[in-house]
Amino acid sequence: MANKEVREIFSGGAFFEGPRWRDGTWWVSDFYRHTVSRITSDGAETVLFEVEHQPSGMGWLPDGSLVVVSMKDQRLLRFADGATSTLADLSAHSGGFLNDLVIDEGGRIFVGDFGFDLMGGGDLRTATLKRVDPDGSVTVVADDLYFPNGSVITPDGSTLIVGETLGNRYTAFDLAADGTLSNRRVWAQFAPTPTGKTTEEVLGQLVVAPDGCSLDADGHLWAADAVGGRAVRVxxxxxxVDEIPAPDGLGVYACQLGGDDGRTLLLCSAPDFYEHLRHDKREAVLLAAEVDVPHAGRP
Structure with a gap:
């Protein structure tokens, strides 16, 4: 594991999530500033719009419109022509805040949720993965997932991999042309599935807590390790097989490969993720490091 130089691209955020590379810039959500922004590689920010109920994962539909998670009211928002509208309401299918998402080539959106009241210290409960079709209909496509979070789709569109942040693992599914998931299997297991119920018990049993992630051309995942203060290549x-630690005092909660050659790994870093500690602070940063293998797949 060779040491990689980590540089700061942007500072002054509250808590960054959902990083993406598109049209020559980075796109990020900021939970507690409630913003969705574009940020250039030299650190210039343009705020595109605000999400009252907290933005998270994002992606693009085939028509080029942007989809963003609205976490607390459990909706997907569509942003087009400078305006936002509700694409789908997932509240009937969600046990906690909505989370990250990935969109397949046909415009089907796969999105997870917390499953329980993480910020309020609720007991751990598993959650579902939902598929939102282009007509806005919602289907639960997988259940009993431990905090389904960052997800990727392989370049051939045949496999969806989802991180279970509180499950010490990644889980894979075969992805059919109609959006059906099958052949559920463990893609990576870092430690036994936690047996605790409280947040504190579960966090203490995590070896790797997969958060936002990005697939590379070798079929490996760069994953933010939400309890390890690092990004790991799995x-x-x-x-x-590799890791990039955050500077002292910072965690890593999402990452994404991008840049002109797909070899820049963007890291979303902050001291922690707790809302009551982050909402009025501006200590989150975007960091970047160069890696050897470029981006592949979705997002």
Whole structure:
């Protein structure tokens, strides 16, 4: 594991999530500033719009419109022509705040949720993965997931991989042309599935807490480790073959490969993720490091 130089691109955020690379710039959500922004590689920010109920994951539909998670009211928002509208209401299918998403080539959106009241210290409950079709209809496509979070789709569109942040693992599914998931299996297991119920118990049993992630051309995942203060490169099966630690005092909660050659890994970093500690602070930063293998797949 060679040491990689980490540089700061942007500072002054509250808590960044959902990073994406598109049209030559980075796109990010900021939970507690309630903003969705574009940020250039040299650190110039343009705020595009605000999401009252807290933005998270994002992606683009085939028509080029942007979809963003509205976490607390459990909706997907569509942003087009300078205006936002509700694409889908997932509140009937969600046990906690909505989370990250990935969109397939046909415009089907796969999105998870917390499953329980994380910020309020509620007991752990599993959650579902939902599919939102282009007509806005919602279908639960997988259940019993431990905090389904960052997800990717392989370049051939045949496999969806979802991180279970509180499950010490990544889970894979075969993805059919109609959006059906099948052949559920463990893609990477870092430690046994936690057995605790409280947030404190579960966090203490995590070895890797997969958060936002990005697939590379070798079929490996770069994953933010939400309890380890690092991004890790994971091979199929779960071996950690590389890592990039955050500067002291910072965690890493999402990452994404991008840049002109797909070899820049953007890291969303902050001291922690707790709303009561982050909402009025401006200590989150975007960091970047160069890696050897470029981006592949979705997002």
């Amino acid at each position: 091979s199929p099966g779960g071996e950690i």
